[in-house]
Amino acid sequence: MTTESGGDAPELNDEPVGSAGSTVKAILGATVTLIALVILWEMLVRQFQIPSWLLPSPSVIGPSMVEWRAELFEHSLVTLYETLVGFALAIAISIPLAVAVVYSPLLQNTIYPILLALQSMPKVAIAPLLALWIGFGTLPKIVVVFLVCFFPIVVATTSGLTAVPTPLMDLIRSLSAGALQTFVKIRFPTAMPHIFVGLKIAITFAVIGAVIGEFVGSENGLGYLILVSTSQSRTPLAFGSLVLLTLMSIVLYYGIALVERIAVPWAPRN
Amino acid sequence: MTLVGPSGCGKSTLLKLIGALIRPSRGTLLFDGTALVRPTRDVGIVFQEPVLLAWRTVLDNVLLPAEIIGLDKASSRARALQLIDLVGLAGFEQRFPRELSGGMQQRVSLCRALIHDPSVLLMDEPFAALDAMTREELGFELMRIWSADKKTVIFVTHNITEAILLADRVVAMTARPGRIARIVDIDLARPRTIDMEFTQRFKDYSDQVREVIYHGAGAGRS
Numbered sequence: 075m076t077t078e079s080g081g082d083a084p085e086l087n088d089e090p091v092g093s094a095g096s097t098v099k100a101i102l103g104a105t106v107t108l109i110a111l112v113i114l115w116e117m118l119v120r121q122f123q124i125p126s127w128l129l130p131s132p133s134v135i136g137p138s139m140v141e142w143r144a145e146l147f148e149h150s151l152v153t154l155y156e157t158l159v160g161f162a163l164a165i166a167i168s169i170p171l172a173v174a175v176v177y178s179p180l181l182q183n184t185i186y187p188i189l190l191a192l193q194s195m196p197k198v199a200i201a202p203l204l205a206l207w208i209g210f211g212t213l214p215k216i217v218v219v220f221l222v223c224f225f226p227i228v229v230a231t232t233s234g235l236t237a238v239p240t241p242l243m244d245l246i247r248s249l250s251a252g253a254l255q256t257f258v259k260i261r262f263p264t265a266m267p268h269i270f271v272g273l274k275i276a277i278t279f280a281v282i283g284a285v286i287g288e289f290v291g292s293e294n295g296l297g298y299l300i301l302v303s304t305s306q307s308r309t310p311l312a313f314g315s316l317v318l319l320t321l322m323s324i325v326l327y328y329g330i331a332l333v334e335r336i337a338v339p340w341a342p343r344n
Numbered sequence: 345m346t347l348v349g350p351s352g353c354g355k356s357t358l359l360k361l362i363g364a365l366i367r368p369s370r371g372t373l374l375f376d377g378t379a380l381v382r383p384t385r386d387v388g389i390v391f392q393e394p395v396l397l398a399w400r401t402v403l404d405n406v407l408l409p410a411e412i413i414g415l416d417k418a419s420s421r422a423r424a425l426q427l428i429d430l431v432g433l434a435g436f437e438q439r440f441p442r443e444l445s446g447g448m449q450q451r452v453s454l455c456r457a458l459i460h461d462p463s464v465l466l467m468d469e470p471f472a473a474l475d476a477m478t479r480e481e482l483g484f485e486l487m488r489i490w491s492a493d494k495k496t497v498i499f500v501t502h503n504i505t506e507a508i509l510l511a512d513r514v515v516a517m518t519a520r521p522g523r524i525a526r527i528v529d530i531d532l533a534r535p536r537t538i539d540m541e542f543t544q545r546f547k548d549y550s551d552q553v554r555e556v557i558y559h560g561a562g563a564g565r566s
């Protein structure tokens with residue numbers, strides 16, 4: 075390490091030494107733990123002879139997933155579709171809305187406080203009402219997903235757009251920069267890391283939203299599959315659906331994280 | 345010219361007024377004989393923090409004001425490279441701010457303030473966030489740059505030694521009410537050296553400034 079007072083020796087490594095090694099270690103550790111837990115689960119189920127309709131063992135879930143692969147695939151696609159469309163819709167509406175809120179004092183004083191207040195409302199609780207209003211098709215699920223994604227993205231974008239340090243704003247003003255220039259060159263890039271924080275929160279909510287929507291009333295999707303298979307005591311299939319939901323959530327999250335790394339290479343990483 | 349005074353005496357406010365970033369509550373400011381009502385592009389500003397754009401390279405950070413004003417790209421680029429070289433950062437043009445130390449970042453911010461060749465350079469405690477050694481180094485560097493291209497530099501500081509060492513004229517301010525209490529002309533040879541700090545004359549100057557700051561304008565006028 076170089077000291078600041080030692081002049082200006084640059085710190086060329088932006089990552090601490092050995093960070094690649096520690097990442098590998100962390101992944102390895104987690105994998106080993108996961109495998110151990112699965113084995114423990116298997117052993118406990120066998121030891122206490124727990125019936126598979128109550129708690130299926132991994133060795134039962136696996137074959138059951140293979141057996142039902144066609145259905146699982148089909149229902150996964152439905153849930154994935156609802157999730158992605160709702161999420162995309164939320165991005166398309168909340169980012170422009172955040173921009174409007176930041177640039178309009180009127181909106182800032184009227185709409186934004188209401189948005190913040192609504193944020194604390196459990197959005198999934200509206201799902202039954204949505205079923206009442208727009209029926210049992212795909213649309214009400216998309217709306218639930220949209221609602222749960224909307225707020226984190228709006229809030230993150232708004233705070234990002236207003237996160238420009240005051241001296242920087244002073245500098246820009248001293249150059250008489252136009253509003254568009256300020257937005258394109260300063261505000262939006264400043265907001266980008268914040269927006270991605272919002273997107274990552276939103277995408278995990280999105281899958282939950284889709285499943286809740288399906289729970290309320292549906293004829294397809296993984297949420298529906300869980301509901302039906304549980305009621306028919308086909309618990310292994312419910313677990314299979316759960317595995318797929320978890321995988322979907324993880325893949326989507328890391329998908330966003332990957333886009334972030336490419337789009338915002340300067341963002342702080344953790 | 346340096347502006348020196350205790351915290352809260354309005355040094356930074358005065359600087360912002362000069363930059364027309366804020367409007368005076370009363371009166372008008374004259375700049376080359378015309379009233380200042382809007383920010384003028386004829387100033388360059390360096391703040392206490394470098395406030396560089398994390399997503400831009402050193403070169404692109406320096407070029408930001410040129411882009412905003414819409415100066416010719418090729419000649420701005422040439423000037424940027426020249427400035428970067430002048431502050432001793434040649435070879436770092438394509439680096440990102442996070443790869444630089446605090447002192448280096450502040451040099452980049454100095455280049456950025458000079459890129460559009462403003463006639464006035466406003467510096468608001470530019471070296472206050474740096475350690476003592478880097479601070480001294482940058483002070484001398486600033487004087488070297490200044491001697492090559494003599495601009496009006498208005499430099500705010502609360503460090504009396506720094507104020508005298510850098511300036512031709514020290515404006516001492518008092519707090520509550522924030523007033524300019526005395527203007528001390530500094531008649532020391534240039535280039536200034538670190539040894540001058542220990543001369544009797546330097547000591548006299550710093551006594552004069554200190555007196556005003558601590559005891560107000562009326563005290564012991566010579």
